[in-house]
Amino acid sequence: MTSKNKGKLIVNIVLGLICFIWFIPSLGLLISSFKSADDITNVPWWNSLPHKAYVTNEVIQLPEDLSLKEDIVIDGRVYQDAQLRNGVKIEGDRLLTWENRNKRQVGIQEKEWSIHKNYTLDNYEQVIAGRSVTITDGEGNERKVQGSGLGKAFVNSLAVTVPGTIIPLVLATFTAYGLAWTKFKGKKIVFSIIVILLVFPTQVAMVPVYRDFVSLGIAGTYLSVWLAHAAFGLPLLTFFMYNHVRQLPKSIFESAFLDGATHFMIFMRLVVPLSIPAALSIGIFQFNWVWNDYLINLIFLGGMGDNEVLPMRLATMIGARGENWHLLTSGSIISMLLPLTIFFLMQKYFVKGMLGGSVKG
Secondary structure (H helix, E strand, O other), X not given: OOHHHHHHHHHHHHHHHHHHHHHHHHHHHXXXXXXXXXXXXXXXXXXXXXXXXXXXXXXXXXXXXXXXXXXXXXXXXXXXXXXXXXXXXXXXXXXXXXXXXXXXXXXXXXXXXXXXXXXXXXXXXXXXXXXXXXXXXXXXXXXXXXXXXXXXXXXXXXXXXXXXXXXXXXXXXXXXXHHHHOOOOOHHHHHHHHHHHHOOOHHHHHHHHHHXXXXXXXXXXXXXXXXXHHHHHHHHHHHHHHHHHOOOOHHHHHHHHHOOXXXXXXXXXXXXXXXXXXXXXXXXXXXXXXXXXXXXHHHHHOOOHHHOOHHXXXXXXXXXXXXXXXXXXXXXXXXXXXXXXXXXXXXXXXXHHHHHOOOOO
């Protein structure tokens, strides 16, 4: 095996290991989303895979008036209540344990290949349609109220994410063309500022920007969160698109200028069509960032009510004491469906765009 092939093998092994590490918790989340709250607590998700476990093959009925404080005699052997609760290994690699302690039933279990089969769609039904909650009104009457599901939050997330992706992507492409193929004073300074903003903490600018939005009267509106996502995403998008646009052949721009084309015509008819793979690839990152964002949406759009987006809804869905996290698993799977769909539909553009600006050629 040549050194080149060895290098490829090592890279493939490392990538396979990374994919496996990412896949395991995702598989656990998917399996848990189809399990009830009790099963999630008591049965590990990996028990849904084929495994060896103790299965009851025989039940011994003890006298129902048997005192658990006394010795328990089974087949001539003496056991204590605590031993049966923990399980006692007997001959033949079998396990003796309580099957039903209240009814004084003891089970004899043997190891067999088994798989957990108790699945349900109730979690998804409650998450999508809304969880039924029993409330008591001022007169002491109890009534069932259907809680709000993910439908409204899903629509709100779309309303935030689509413009929050398209606006900065269009502006970044315009800016990239200006920095790459036009001449003006201070171009290097502008580019340096963009590079500095790549490492500038977003949280530092949130409060000043929010105060400006309040003074303009747009705080708490979709426009404010669109502008916020556009502003915070522009440096990375511009830097990425600049690396792509500056790699385009100089000859096509010279020919266009000789034919009398303006900068706007060149941008619309040459730069945009040639930059679609790169724009879609970085657009996937921007879409995922805006779709999963919690903090910016919370500050600029508001926390509750009609403006609630998916990350906010998922945060409130778990309950005040964290008792409803079986609903969080199904809600998380639903929130992942759209980004995954977009990624797989645009996968060829993603690979082409990521490689487009990596080397000069």
